[in-house]
Amino acid sequence: MADASHDLSKTKKSYAAVGIALLVFTVVTVTIGLAPIFDMGPPGPDAMDFVLGLSVAAVKASLVALIFMHLNHEKGLIYKILLFTFLFFLGLMILTIFADTDPILEQFETLKTTRGWLMDKPR
Amino acid sequence: MSAATAHEHSEAHGHDHHEHHDPFWKKYIFSTDHKVIGIQYGFTALLFLAFGFFLMMVMRWSIAYPDRAVPLLADWPWFQAWLDDEGKVTGDLYNMFGAMHGTIMVFLGIVPLAFGAFGNYVTPLQIGAPDMAFPRLNMASYWLYLLGGVLMFVSFFLPSGAAKAGWTNYSPLATTTDLHYGSLFWTGQTQWLVAMALLISSSLLGAVNFICTIINLRCKGMTWMRLPFFVWAMLVTGFLLLLAFPPLEVAAIMQLMDRLAGTSFFVPTGLNVSGMSFDAAGGGSPLLYQHLFWFLAHPEVYVLILPAIAIVAEIIPCNTRKPLWGYKTMVYAVMVLGFLAFIVWAHHMYITGMGPAVSTFFQTTTVLISVPSVILITSLLISMWGGSIRFNVPMLFATAFIPMFGIGGLTGLPLAFSLPDLHLHDTYYVIGHFHYVVAPGTIFALFAGIYHWYPKITGRMMSSRLGHLHFWPSLLFMNGIFAPMFFQGMSGFHRRAFDGGKAYEQISSQIFAEPNSFLANLAEMFHVIDADAPLRMIDLNLVTSGSAWLLAIFQVPFIVNLFISVFVGKKINRDNPWDATTLEWATPTPPPHGNFATEPVAYRGPYEYSVPGAPRDFTPQFETDPGLVAGAEHNSEPEEDLAVSHH
Amino acid sequence: MEIPYEVTPRRDTGLYNAKLGVWLFLASEVMLFGGLFSAYVFLRMGVQPGVDNPWPWGVSVHKNFVWLGAINTIVLIASSVGVVFAWVALKERNWRRYQIYMYFVVACAVIFMCIKSVEYNSKLTKHHGIKLVDNSVMEGVIKDKTDQVRFSGDKLTFSLQGAVPAVLSDFTDESFPAFKVTEGPEELVGNEIKSASEFKSWFAKGRRLAFEKLTEERKRYRGELASGKGNPTPVSVSSSVTLVSSAPFAVSGNPRKLIGHNETTMNYRDAVRVEGKLVSDDVMFEVHEVDLQLVVPTKQPESIVWSVINDKEAKKHFFDLKEKKYNELIAYYEKHGGVVPEAQLRGRYLNVQYVHVAAEGHGEEHGEAKHGEVHASEPKESAGGGESEGHHGPSRVIQVPRDQIKFMSNHGPRYGTYYAIYFTMTALHGLHVVGGALVLLFFAVFGKKLYLKNPEHLANRVEVGGLFWHFVDLIWIFLFPIMYLL
Numbered sequence A: 001m002a003d004a005s006h007d008l009s010k011t012k013k014s015y016a017a018v019g020i021a022l023l024v025f026t027v028v029t030v031t032i033g034l035a036p037i038f039d040m041g042p043p044g045p046d047a048m049d050f051v052l053g054l055s056v057a058a059v060k061a062s063l064v065a066l067i068f069m070h071l072n073h074e075k076g077l078i079y080k081i082l083l084f085t086f087l088f089f090l091g092l093m094i095l096t097i098f099a100d101t102d103p104i105l106e107q108f109e110t111l112k113t114t115r116g117w118l119m120d121k122p123r
Numbered sequence B: 001m002s003a004a005t006a007h008e009h010s011e012a013h014g015h016d017h018h019e020h021h022d023p024f025w026k027k028y029i030f031s032t033d034h035k036v037i038g039i040q041y042g043f044t045a046l047l048f049l050a051f052g053f054f055l056m057m058v059m060r061w062s063i064a065y066p067d068r069a070v071p072l073l074a075d076w077p078w079f080q081a082w083l084d085d086e087g088k089v090t091g092d093l094y095n096m097f098g099a100m101h102g103t104i105m106v107f108l109g110i111v112p113l114a115f116g117a118f119g120n121y122v123t124p125l126q127i128g129a130p131d132m133a134f135p136r137l138n139m140a141s142y143w144l145y146l147l148g149g150v151l152m153f154v155s156f157f158l159p160s161g162a163a164k165a166g167w168t169n170y171s172p173l174a175t176t177t178d179l180h181y182g183s184l185f186w187t188g189q190t191q192w193l194v195a196m197a198l199l200i201s202s203s204l205l206g207a208v209n210f211i212c213t214i215i216n217l218r219c220k221g222m223t224w225m226r227l228p229f230f231v232w233a234m235l236v237t238g239f240l241l242l243l244a245f246p247p248l249e250v251a252a253i254m255q256l257m258d259r260l261a262g263t264s265f266f267v268p269t270g271l272n273v274s275g276m277s278f279d280a281a282g283g284g285s286p287l288l289y290q291h292l293f294w295f296l297a298h299p300e301v302y303v304l305i306l307p308a309i310a311i312v313a314e315i316i317p318c319n320t321r322k323p324l325w326g327y328k329t330m331v332y333a334v335m336v337l338g339f340l341a342f343i344v345w346a347h348h349m350y351i352t353g354m355g356p357a358v359s360t361f362f363q364t365t366t367v368l369i370s371v372p373s374v375i376l377i378t379s380l381l382i383s384m385w386g387g388s389i390r391f392n393v394p395m396l397f398a399t400a401f402i403p404m405f406g407i408g409g410l411t412g413l414p415l416a417f418s419l420p421d422l423h424l425h426d427t428y429y430v431i432g433h434f435h436y437v438v439a440p441g442t443i444f445a446l447f448a449g450i451y452h453w454y455p456k457i458t459g460r461m462m463s464s465r466l467g468h469l470h471f472w473p474s475l476l477f478m479n480g481i482f483a484p485m486f487f488q489g490m491s492g493f494h495r496r497a498f499d500g501g502k503a504y505e506q507i508s509s510q511i512f513a514e515p516n517s518f519l520a521n522l523a524e525m526f527h528v529i530d531a532d533a534p535l536r537m538i539d540l541n542l543v544t545s546g547s548a549w550l551l552a553i554f555q556v557p558f559i560v561n562l563f564i565s566v567f568v569g570k571k572i573n574r575d576n577p578w579d580a581t582t583l584e585w586a587t588p589t590p591p592p593h594g595n596f597a598t599e600p601v602a603y604r605g606p607y608e609y610s611v612p613g614a615p616r617d618f619t620p621q622f623e624t625d626p627g628l629v630a631g632a633e634h635n636s637e638p639e640e641d642l643a644v645s646h647h
Numbered sequence C: 001m002e003i004p005y006e007v008t009p010r011r012d013t014g015l016y017n018a019k020l021g022v023w024l025f026l027a028s029e030v031m032l033f034g035g036l037f038s039a040y041v042f043l044r045m046g047v048q049p050g051v052d053n054p055w056p057w058g059v060s061v062h063k064n065f066v067w068l069g070a071i072n073t074i075v076l077i078a079s080s081v082g083v084v085f086a087w088v089a090l091k092e093r094n095w096r097r098y099q100i101y102m103y104f105v106v107a108c109a110v111i112f113m114c115i116k117s118v119e120y121n122s123k124l125t126k127h128h129g130i131k132l133v134d135n136s137v138m139e140g141v142i143k144d145k146t147d148q149v150r151f152s153g154d155k156l157t158f159s160l161q162g163a164v165p166a167v168l169s170d171f172t173d174e175s176f177p178a179f180k181v182t183e184g185p186e187e188l189v190g191n192e193i194k195s196a197s198e199f200k201s202w203f204a205k206g207r208r209l210a211f212e213k214l215t216e217e218r219k220r221y222r223g224e225l226a227s228g229k230g231n232p233t234p235v236s237v238s239s240s241v242t243l244v245s246s247a248p249f250a251v252s253g254n255p256r257k258l259i260g261h262n263e264t265t266m267n268y269r270d271a272v273r274v275e276g277k278l279v280s281d282d283v284m285f286e287v288h289e290v291d292l293q294l295v296v297p298t299k300q301p302e303s304i305v306w307s308v309i310n311d312k313e314a315k316k317h318f319f320d321l322k323e324k325k326y327n328e329l330i331a332y333y334e335k336h337g338g339v340v341p342e343a344q345l346r347g348r349y350l351n352v353q354y355v356h357v358a359a360e361g362h363g364e365e366h367g368e369a370k371h372g373e374v375h376a377s378e379p380k381e382s383a384g385g386g387e388s389e390g391h392h393g394p395s396r397v398i399q400v401p402r403d404q405i406k407f408m409s410n411h412g413p414r415y416g417t418y419y420a421i422y423f424t425m426t427a428l429h430g431l432h433v434v435g436g437a438l439v440l441l442f443f444a445v446f447g448k449k450l451y452l453k454n455p456e457h458l459a460n461r462v463e464v465g466g467l468f469w470h471f472v473d474l475i476w477i478f479l480f481p482i483m484y485l486l
Helices: A007-034 A049-070 A076-097 B001-022 B024-029 B032-064 B091-126 B135-157 B190-215 B230-258 B287-322 B327-343 B356-384 B393-410 B418-426 B428-459 B466-491 B518-525 B539-553 B555-566 B632-636 C017-045 C056-062 C065-091 C095-125 C168-169 C194-228 C297-302 C305-310 C310-334 C341-346 C368-375 C417-446 C448-453 C454-484
Strands: B511-513 C126-131 C137-142 C149-159 C179-183 C239-255 C257-260 C264-270 C273-280 C283-291 C352-354 C398-400 C405-410
Touching: A007 C056, A007 C065, A007 C454, A049 B024, A049 C065, A076 B327, A076 B511, A076 C017, A076 C239, B001 C168, B001 C305, B024 B539, B032 B091, B032 B135, B032 B428, B032 B539, B032 C305, B091 B190, B091 B230, B091 B287, B135 B190, B135 B555, B135 C405, B190 B230, B190 C017, B190 C137, B230 B327, B230 C065, B230 C352, B230 C417, B287 B327, B287 B393, B287 B428, B287 C017, B327 B356, B327 B555, B327 C179, B393 B466, B428 B466, B428 B555, B428 C273, B466 B539, B466 B555, B466 C126, B511 B518, B539 C168, B555 C137, C017 C454, C056 C065, C056 C454, C065 C095, C065 C454, C095 C405, C095 C454, C126 C305, C137 C305, C149 C257, C168 C179, C168 C352, C239 C273, C283 C305, C297 C310, C305 C310, C405 C448, C417 C454, C448 C454
Parallel strands: none
Antiparallel strands: C126 C137, C126 C405, C137 C283, C149 C239, C149 C273, C179 C239, C257 C264, C264 C273, C283 C352, C283 C398
């Protein structure tokens, strides 16, 4: 693969660039969490914090996976395995929530359970 | 070139290379040879199966004769602590044996036998590999499994006894059981979790190894669609284990934290235990445990059944002398099955109060998953159509597997729908259903596999006479055990009643057969009931229990056969005694470390039986024969065969 | 025998065995951590306001540790970069540089674990919380292990069946009292026990004895039953023993092992009874914060916490601060058009305030406005800056009667579902860090032989070890925001 020294120096540069990008994104994550400028409401996390915080994390994660973990060089097989893993991971994430909030039951106000931060809207 | 010459060569080599250099312990105990590890898995698993069976026989005594002392066991020192003064089974003992019967049979018996033993022995041979991809990891899996098993076994001898909260170990019951012991770590309930963590790690390592072996170590010419169905099933099983086991590991870790560190993952706010407020912060969810548990445990059912189907799919074409019908369809079906297995888990949880939308989703997926299962079974059935079938012992077991698995599958349909499930949940109906799948189903297939591959492993045949003596009574008594459970279950017998339903007056008066009817007379003949009495539902307990003990007796021929045949069985005079087509029969017998005498090449598909124009009624994958129609065109371009087929 | 594709990749899959194996292993790791992340979401969504402990907001829990978390993130990223550079160095066949990078990576792992242990230590030993019977919560520090029940015993009663009594671990070794058996099976009466190890062997002996007696009795009973002579005398074997000590002994009962105590007895969960005299069971507590999130706002002024704290200034301070913040909230929502959501009214911002219980004689001198501003639990401002309670005059340790306590714990995994998942996930992640670092260290220290033989093989190993290491980094990338910030 990256046998030629030219290729390797290019690889090194990209690794360094990704490292710096990750550091910058870490600063962004902390700013989102702490600084008031990103906050939509008074103290405490709100929906926007979650969206921003997790998106930044997702970008960082994909940088690590693609460049550091060489996924950008791999053949299709690993992608297939990871695709299935990701699908089941999603199932694990979504269905536990889904099992707790039934769309049909939601129509009955009396049966509706009170939920925490994510579901709360100003009344 | 004949396999026999190759055989002689390699035997000479084998003697030179291995017998002199490897000491006994390295060759047979800490071996990295996949075949030795497979045999180790097999024997350990058979021991655990026998132990699990023993637990069940004690339970069945308590169900059949709740008023009588357990025979033979009452004076054993260990039983003193758990039987009551009169020598009867106590509720605690029943719970312990019930929980451990399930755990041992599933996690220490069948999975290791099906996946660990057969998978290990046969898979590398069938794909033409010299060994597994990571031989030392393979050894580590076995030893982790053994450690987990020993821990499970040792937990019986702790002051608290083994785990008692059911094989599902639901919280908060499992979290709050045995809390009155000084050391929480050394209670059966905690040790169950520790042992499970070890078993799960073992399975994960094993799964990684299998998948890696199948993907990377296929021999030259072994393209995806030339893989024997057995290998496909192992690949899917490997993925099931790989991706479904971690959530259970999470659940085990969290329950361990709940028990030892006092966390409240599964402890709801305001939990009371025996009238006292439970000292924990609360806020946890018992439902979370069930989700995580069944996220594993449903795919686990397919881990139990896929290797069984795989074994049967090898034996049927070989003994019908016909290709496997619908090979490609079966391959796709098994993949779909593997995928769907992950999204049906909540059908075990209909009575947890899930909403109609969620339960509709899971009912739909559950019914969907029966489609690939039926495709697999139907293909096997059609494979036999019009064949000239050799009914040898492995084929008998394989044939019996199909209707037995069919009964298990069909009786699952009522459980797939939430409404009937509300009635049937936790009754003997459920027990009957999954035991039909696993006991006469999977275990028959495993027996078939043992009889089928025994000559390859030892170089001798198992006795056919003893095999028949093993098969026919087993078939009869397996049904004798599980068929009555459906009727009892539908009339409401609860699976956890240690006195067999005696406590329910109403149930015990339900009638299964009128007095003097055929069944009642039959029952009277066997002294189950008195003359002119109706056969009540509760009397079926005796039928079940009696069948179970008789079944145990008729395993003796098998055990004798297994050991005696190594020495006195009929010697086979060639490496391919069944005239089979797959690559494992190309090896010398028994295969040496490193398996093949020469690097094998697969020239054609796995099931080329009775090919028109061929000189014999089987055309092995490993034989190059230019006179044949099939496979001739592949020979010219072996390079192309290495390409991954896209599907 | 040689396994193919150990070093060179297979042409159609493009992978050598180890790489495929590690990717498969990582797939299972995704499901492992996926299960935990899913538990996180499940537990957080499942919090019933007003019933369950509220889910704390990461920053409010970690305060100045947010920065330590951020530093840890940077440390892990640096180590990840280190691994890829080590791999490149191997590809360039530069052994020296490879080793330097690998040692750098291992050093990063050590720094990471050190920072982690600082965090853990602070939560486990420097922060405690007490929930009172009306669900009001005090946060602070339990002084001198007073959560234990201090008891002066002279008599011990327990059963010889079952496991060794838990009380044994509550004795310190040097303070083990000399016991004499006064009641129990006649073979044992009069025995003397002087040390913990002696106790253990004596107990094993006693258990065997009781067991043999039971077996004998049962044999007799079954024999009589079988002979059919009416009603046989029932089995009765007493396995209960009483030990009396020569002098009163001090024992501190771990509340998790007790099921109840009163002035004269202390009952353990495993049915051991200690008789004697209660010394004290009051908990000495240094209050830092009062948390009334689980108390309905109108009931807050009468909450039990105020009778426990019994400091008018502290109470006034709490409600002044709450009112001030409430007005800010109203103003904020008026400006943005809308009503204050209920979650805000019941949430941490309004209902958790710092209180300072002044030492006797200090209360009046401190003007409220003077330290109110600094101490207020205003997470947005105070999150980064370290909150040191030192320079506000001595703080009085209050006495909390045990019958008012519903639940108490350090800020360990027991303290609530958030803490449980925080500790479980970070500890599991920490185990991965340690495991990965050990493997990489092994490659760095013992890799030379393989390097000389087949450098490509070593490069493969490092690449594969690196894959695992990057995955560990990747998990932390998600753990950091969800545990520390959001």
